[in-house]
Amino acid sequence: MxxxxxxxxxxxxxxxxxxxxxxxxxxxxxxxxxxxxxxxxxxxxxxxxxxxxxxxxxxxxxxxxxxxxxxxxxxxxxxxxxxxxxxxxxxxxxxxxxxxxxxxxxxxxxxxxxxxxxxxxxxxxxxxxxxxxxxxxxxxxxxxxxxxxxxxxxxxxxxxxxxxxxxxxxxxxxxxxxxxxxxxxxxxxxEEGFKPITSKKLANSKGVINSLTSPAMIFGLLLTTLIIQAANNSINPIVSLYVRQLMHNQGNVVFTSGVVAALPGIATFLAASRFGALGDRIGTHKIIIGGFIGASILFFLTAFVTQVWQLGILRFLIGFTDACLFPQVQTMLTKNTPVAVTGRIFSWNQSAMYLGNIVGPMLGSTISGLFNYNMVFIVTSGIVLFNLLIFKLNVLRNLQ
The missing domain is CATH 1.20.1250.20 (MFS general substrate transporter like domains)
Incomplete structure (x- = not known):
């Protein structure tokens, strides 16, 4: 039946x-x-x-x-x-x-x-x-x-x-x-089972924070989101310029740049739901840690490529680490937030993401202007390692 x-x-x-x-x-x-x-x-x-x-x-x-x-x-x-x-x-x-x-x-x-x-x-x-x-x-x-x-x-x-x-x-x-x-x-x-907030205790941000079992962990995850977005978006303004440099301004730079820019998204599309299911089984925090370690290595290696195909491979692999990070941070927020305040916690996470979208391109453009394109990837690798440290101090320490 x-x-x-x-x-x-x-x-x-x-x-x-x-x-x-x-x-x-x-x-x-x-x-x-x-x-x-x-x-x-x-x-x-x-x-x-x-x-x-x-x-x-x-x-x-x-x-x-x-x-x-x-x-x-x-x-x-x-x-x-x-x-x-x-x-x-x-x-x-x-x-x-x-x-x-x-x-x-x-x-x-x-x-x-x-x-x-x-x-x-x-x-x-x-x-x-x-x-x-x-x-x-x-x-x-x-x-x-x-x-x-x-x-x-x-x-x-x-x-x-x-x-x-x-x-x-x-x-x-x-x-x-x-x-x-x-x-x-x-x-x-x-939408089933929705219960509107009636408690005055949850009417403001202070009440929301007090309702959390581990506020430090939640705010650690929000900071993690901001840094993830800043790190990923620091690369965006200079990818096509980096491709042009690697190709010595020869060949179809525009088409090649488009392909390279699309590769991380293809990998994320292929892997996000699978990493999510794996995290449900072994622990979402383990997937996030793996994403940080992988991203820091891949960003660092990208600074030393000499051929555009090498850049393409590393950008494709970065897509798998992307699948380990932002969606899994959202999952950890879900698993550690009371249902009654999920909307506000996710909206705070959204604000953190938007701030990262603003800070990241400015950071990448500034570093490339002061130094070179290679340095952008080295600095981004350092930012990811810093994010791993923040995650371990503010999230894992408070994980129930």
Whole structure:
């Protein structure tokens, strides 16, 4: 006799598809965003770089500020409602980006996008609160794989859409994709057993902290998230430049850079759910430690490559260490956080991630400017080792 699939498994299936679509939507506009900015005015090279950087980072700045507020609402009103809020809000905002006539309007919409951000993080919170804790590692790994797969496909789809249609039509299509994610979440995701916060003790951050069994461990994990994101994103601004240096500016540098940039995501997609399931069996903290050790070695070796194929292999292997880190930190947060405050803890983690997204590229650009590209990888290796030390002192020591 066939049994009905548990609600949490159905939610995982539907939300994996939704975050896959969202991953495509978020990443398909990134390759041409500076080019779109260039169509909105007559800019010098310096002005174009300034506006492109500001428009790119504005989303992260606003999201880092408002995420804790949305997390508090998620614990009060429900995680599904916050997922719907984010999907619909961003569908409208990204669609409207195709209508702007000047760079100020685009900047305002990017700020608004940051205000509504949080679809993937809220989907993760819903999954963590509905999934049995013994399966949470595999569930979050599956979500990470789905989002990574969408992120990988997005730039290719976005480039194709721009070639076939235009920048503006591509924004309309992106808004439509997020509206599809909204409809999937609205009609096919079910939140069971949600109990809104009524206790005044949990109404503020102090109450949330007091409800934690090991506050030091949770804040250690939040710091770990920030440093993971900073380390990974410190590399992003210089990867294509490093490829050009290794190729001596010969051959198809742009295509090769795209392939090298995509390789970590492919490995993360292949490995995240498997490492999550392994962590459920042997201990998530062991997977994270392995990720730190592997990443520090691989980043250090990357500083000494002499051929682009060597860089490609090491970047692919870095993707496996990525699968050991951010999704598994989320799993540890899930397993060590009371259900009633999961939304806020995950929103704090989201803010830490956004701060890492801001700090990382600035760090990489500064180091490469002061020294060289090789030094960026050496410093990043040191940052990862520092993160391992923080993890051991603030997390493992408080692990129950």
């Amino acid at each position: 066939q049994t009905t699939k548990p609600i949490w498994k159905r939610n995982l299936y539907v939300l994996s598809i939704a975050v896959f679509i969202a991953g495509i939507a978020f990443s398909e506009i990134m390759p041409f965003l500076p080019l779109y900015v260039d169509t909105l005015g007559h800019f010098t090279h310096q002005e174009l770089n300034f506006w492109s950087g500001l428009i790119f980072s504005s989303v992260f700045v606003v999201s880092a500020i408002v995420s804790p507020w949305w997390g508090k609402l998620a614990d009060k009103k429900g995680r599904k409602l916050m997922t719907l809020r984010a999907a619909l809000g961003m569908a409208i905002v990204l669609g409207c980006m195709g209508l702007v006539t000047n760079v100020w309007q685009l900047l305002a919409l990017r700020f608004t996008q940051g205000f509504f951000a949080g679809f993937v993080s809220n989907a993760n919170v819903l999954i963590t609160t509905e999934t049995p804790k013994e399966n949470s590692g595999q569930a979050l790994g599956t979500m990470a794989s789905a989002f990574t797969a969408g992120n990988l496909l997005g730039p290719f789809i976005g480039g194709s859409l721009v070639s076939i249609f235009s920048y503006r039509v591509t924004f309309f299509i992106t808004g439509l994709l997020l509206f599809i994610a909204f409809l999937l979440s609205l009609f096919f995701v079910h």
